[in-house]
Amino acid sequence: xxxxxxxxxxxxxxxxxxxxxxxxxxxxxxxxxxxxxxxxxxxxxxxxxxxxxxxxxxxxxxxxxxxxxxxxxxxxxxxxxxxxxxxxxxxxxxxxxxxxxxxxxxxxxxxxxxxxxxxxxxxxxxxxxxxxxxxxxxxxxxxxxxxxxxxxxxxxxxxxxxxxxxxxxxxxxxxxxxxxxxxxxxxxxxxxxxxxxxxxxxxxxxxxxxxxxxxxxxxxxxxxxxxxxxxxxxxxxxxxxxxxxxxxxxxxxxxxxxxxxx
Amino acid sequence: xxxxxxxxxxxxxxxxxxxxxxxxxxxxxxxxxxxxxxxxxxxxxxxxxxxxxxxxxxxxxxxxxxxxxxxxxxxxxxxxxxxxxxxxxxxxxxxxxxxxxxxxxxxxxxxxxxxxxxxxxxxxxxxxxxxxxxxxxxxxxxxxxxxxxxxxxxxxxxxxxxxxxxxxxxxx
Numbered sequence: 001x002x003x004x005x006x007x008x009x010x011x012x013x014x015x016x017x018x019x020x021x022x023x024x025x026x027x028x029x030x031x032x033x034x035x036x037x038x039x040x041x042x043x044x045x046x047x048x049x050x051x052x053x054x055x056x057x058x059x060x061x062x063x064x065x066x067x068x069x070x071x072x073x074x075x076x077x078x079x080x081x082x083x084x085x086x087x088x089x090x091x092x093x094x095x096x097x098x099x100x101x102x103x104x105x106x107x108x109x110x111x112x113x114x115x116x117x118x119x120x121x122x123x124x125x126x127x128x129x130x131x132x133x134x135x136x137x138x139x140x141x142x143x144x145x146x147x148x149x150x151x152x153x154x155x156x157x158x159x160x161x162x163x164x165x166x167x168x169x170x171x172x173x174x175x176x177x178x179x180x181x182x183x184x185x186x187x188x189x190x191x192x193x194x195x196x197x198x199x200x201x202x203x204x205x206x207x208x209x210x211x212x213x214x215x216x217x218x219x220x221x222x223x224x225x226x227x228x229x230x231x232x233x234x235x236x237x238x239x240x241x242x243x244x245x246x247x248x249x250x251x252x253x254x255x256x257x258x259x260x261x262x
Numbered sequence: 263x264x265x266x267x268x269x270x271x272x273x274x275x276x277x278x279x280x281x282x283x284x285x286x287x288x289x290x291x292x293x294x295x296x297x298x299x300x301x302x303x304x305x306x307x308x309x310x311x312x313x314x315x316x317x318x319x320x321x322x323x324x325x326x327x328x329x330x331x332x333x334x335x336x337x338x339x340x341x342x343x344x345x346x347x348x349x350x351x352x353x354x355x356x357x358x359x360x361x362x363x364x365x366x367x368x369x370x371x372x373x374x375x376x377x378x379x380x381x382x383x384x385x386x387x388x389x390x391x392x393x394x395x396x397x398x399x400x401x402x403x404x405x406x407x408x409x410x411x412x413x414x415x416x417x418x419x420x421x422x423x424x425x426x427x428x429x430x431x432x433x434x
Contacts, residue, residue, distance in 0.1 A: 006410070009417035013391065015398050041420040044373075044427070045392050051373035052286060052393035059285035063303050065274045065310070157369060 001027060003034065008041055028135075035135055046161070046186045125187045126232060126241055129194075129208045130225035132185075133243050136204035141180045141196055154182035161191035162209060164238070170261055176200050176250055203245030207258060212239045220259055222252055231255035235262065273313050276322045277306055283394070287327055290389045291334050293378060301338055305330040323394075327404045331386075376426045380419050387415040388423075 003011075003024065010016045011024055028034055152168050159166040161184040171179040177197040185192045187210060195207040218234040229251040230243035240262070242255045277284075284305060288298040309316075309326050316325050377385050383405075390401040391412070398416075402409045 005417040005421065006413045009420055010398070010413055012420075013398070013416065015413070040424055041417070043392075043420050043423045047369065047373050048377065048388065048392045048423075049395075051370035051377070052290075052389060054370040055286040055289055055374070056282040058289075059282045060299055060302075062278065062281050063306050065277060065306065160369065 003037070005037075005041065008038055012038065012041060032137070044184055046191060047157075047184065125192065125210055125239070126225070128187060129192070129206070129241055130228065130230070130243060132194075133204070133206050133228060134226040136196075136206070136244065138198065138202045138204060141198045141204050142202075144180045144196075146178075146180055151179060151182065155195075158182040158184055158193040158195070162193055162211065162238070166193075166195075167261075171195060174254060174257060177205060177254055197244075199245055199247065199250060201245070201247065203247065205242065205244030205251070205254070208241045208243070210239050212237050215239070220255055222248070222255075233259055235259065238262075273310060277309060277326070280323045280326060281306075283323065284326060284330065286393075287330060287389065288334075290378075290385055291331060291382065292339075293382070297338065301330065301334055304333055304338065308333060324396075324400060324404050327390075328406065331405070376423055377419075380422060384415045384419040384422075387412050388419050391416060 001023075007016065007020075007024075011021055016024065024034075028038075148168070151172070155166050155168045155171065166182070168179075171182075174197070177199055179195065180198055181194075181196040183194045183196070185194055190211055190213075193209045195209070197205045197207070199205050212234050214237070215234055217236070218232075218239075220231055220233040222229070222231045224230065225243060227246075228243055229246060229248045230241060231251055232239070232241045233255070234240070240255075240258065242251055242258060245251070281302075285298065285302050288301040288305065289295070292298045292301055305326060308329055312329060316322065377388055380388065386405060387401060390396045390404060391398065394401075396404070398409045398412045402412045405412065
């Protein structure tokens with residue numbers, strides 16, 4: 001089945017009816033072309049919202065409402081209950097938008113519930129990342145341009161999203177992993193950074209970082225997610241997941257290296 | 263049932279609460295500082311005048327956004343074009359975000375420039391759905407167009423923004 005750009009946009013914005021969303025997600029798993037179509041519509045919603053938020057502070061002083069009011073002849077109506085403060089962003093929208101942010105190009109994750117052992121402190125994010133990563137094929141990254149300036153700009157953007165530093169030179173110097181791209185995604189309103197690598201054997205591997213919100217450090221734990229090798233740990237206020245491919249030794253070694261460097 | 267009304271204090275409070283967002287809305291709508299200033303003033307005045315038409319059970323922000331957009335389309339935009347104002351385009355506005363460093367301002371600038379380069383109808387849809395967090399239905403009510411129109415505006419905007427972003431990254 002093919003989807004119009006409008007339908008895909010509605011899906012990304014969480015506006016597609018449930019049944020249609022589910023059908024689309026089922027289709028996504030077997031239809032790489034659809035993933036590409038979704039990627040072509042992918043925008044950085046948190047960045048857009050935060051850019052717009054910067055305009056709020058540029059407002060000129062508010063007009064003198066009392067003076068304006070006096071200039072209006074109409075008598076005041078009888079005072080009556082004030083409306084509830086207009087909380088324009090409903091909880092539903094918050095949940096939908098954060099979910100949608102994570103779904104940029106993902107989709108398949110909806111059917112999954114947190115089922116991976118030991119992830120209870122942060123239910124969900126590792127599942128989402130694993131599902132996202134499962135869609136990666138070597139072609140996803142082989143043609144990505146990797147000049148230093150681009151990588152630096154992307155990495156700076158990612159670092160800024162997490163309010164921390166990220167060192168491009170370090171990311172580029174890992175043995176067996178070629179640094180290809182840094183992207184800012186989002187999970188439940190929190191920025192989620194994905195650093196994408198291609199292994200020497202051509203397998204896509206990603207290091208994902210999300211703020212830990214005060215959670216305690218956790219030692220590195222190897223795991224298998226969606227048939228991929230992975231390792232997760234928490235350190236210094238951030239949670240990490242390294243995931244991708246079948247090379248357990250590579251993942252464990254790289255995870256130790258990241259853990260030591262970051 | 264008799265319609266409830268707001269007293270003056272409540273109206274002032276409601277306007278005050280929504281004012282920074284109203285400013286942003288005017289800026290996005292007009293695309294320039296000068297017209298946005300005129301529009302935000304006029305909109306506050308119009309809201310005071312028309313407050314009897316506002317149903318306190320509904321949403322004040324959506325109501326004032328709707329009347330502001332109508333004013334811009336019906337009264338002020340043509341005047342602005344005739345008088346050739348708009349000498350102070352939105353690109354010139356300095357972004358101040360005290361909570362973040364200059365880096366964030368530069369990033370915000372890039373993103374905003376891309377959005378402001380979109381046609382008015384598209385950037386308004388982007389503002390309402392992606393910054394205000396409105397549903398398609400809510401945005402369609404404020405913009406007074408069918409939901410399908412909101413969807414297609416967002417879809418076109420997404421294609422442009424996504425490709426622009428890729429290009430910028432490529433050039434970086």
